[in-house]
Amino acid sequence: GVNLAGLEERYGGNTSAVVVEIDAAGRRRRLTHAELYDLVRTRADQLRSAGVLPGQVVGIRAAGSLDWAAWDLAVLLAGAVLEAFPDDTAIDDAEEFTARHGLALLVTDHPVAGSLPYVIGPADAPGEKVVPAGARHEEGADLHSLVFSSGTSGRLKGLRISRKGTEYVIDRFVDAFSVTAEDRHLIFLPLSNYQQRLSLYCCLWTGADLVLTPFQRVFAAIPQERPTFLIGPPVFYDTVRELH
Numbered sequence: 001g002v003n004l005a006g007l008e009e010r011y012g013g014n015t016s017a018v019v020v021e022i023d024a025a026g027r028r029r030r031l032t033h034a035e036l037y038d039l040v041r042t043r044a045d046q047l048r049s050a051g052v053l054p055g056q057v058v059g060i061r062a063a064g065s066l067d068w069a070a071w072d073l074a075v076l077l078a079g080a081v082l083e084a085f086p087d088d089t090a091i092d093d094a095e096e097f098t099a100r101h102g103l104a105l106l107v108t109d110h111p112v113a114g115s116l117p118y119v120i121g122p123a124d125a126p127g128e129k130v131v132p133a134g135a136r137h138e139e140g141a142d143l144h145s146l147v148f149s150s151g152t153s154g155r156l157k158g159l160r161i162s163r164k165g166t167e168y169v170i171d172r173f174v175d176a177f178s179v180t181a182e183d184r185h186l187i188f189l190p191l192s193n194y195q196q197r198l199s200l201y202c203c204l205w206t207g208a209d210l211v212l213t214p215f216q217r218v219f220a221a222i223p224q225e226r227p228t229f230l231i232g233p234p235v236f237y238d239t240v241r242e243l244h
Helices: 004-011 033-050 066-078 094-101 163-177 194-206 215-225 234-243
Strands: 018-022 028-032 057-061 081-084 105-108 143-149 157-162 184-187 209-212
Touching (some): 004 066, 018 033, 066 081, 066 194, 163 194
Antiparallel strands (some): 143 157
């Protein structure tokens, strides 16, 4: 079965499978799984140098990208906890936001007033020993991530996701869709949506290709990238039916 602790062994040496990022302007960036792992290891080392300890919380509020994925995997590698904020989360005061959530580091592409050493862009590296004194520790070695979902209620709720639960769902995902290294998955929903991160881990575990694209680019990306599967909300399939 899937084991998050051994995930890097599955994708770290894989030089054939790729992760592709298509940004809002249509620019294409491509890394093999092995190259992604090199970036993840670099980020994990930077987290440790920044003073992030196992059990501390790194927040991310940014559009989906290879850098988003790398921070997620680096936090996992460093034994910290990722708190994934929805893309439209307002950050009016980054210092207050970081303190209120007890973050050790905040990764964001949101324009932030002033310069805070513990607030960085997705492509940036933190300095050394920048973690604020108020950073909280989460108890429990099985805690994987903190996420937000409205589910069917329409009201945003915070969820605590365990490693064991993540591994269970990935196993079911692989079984249900018979995912193999021959597959190519396309994600166009935000990575702050936990289902999309499960797809990321699934591709890294099975050696499948993965394409990340914003929803504005999805209909151009499908014929270009030729995915074998994707997951979308009902409105996506309604749109496909209308277009054809």
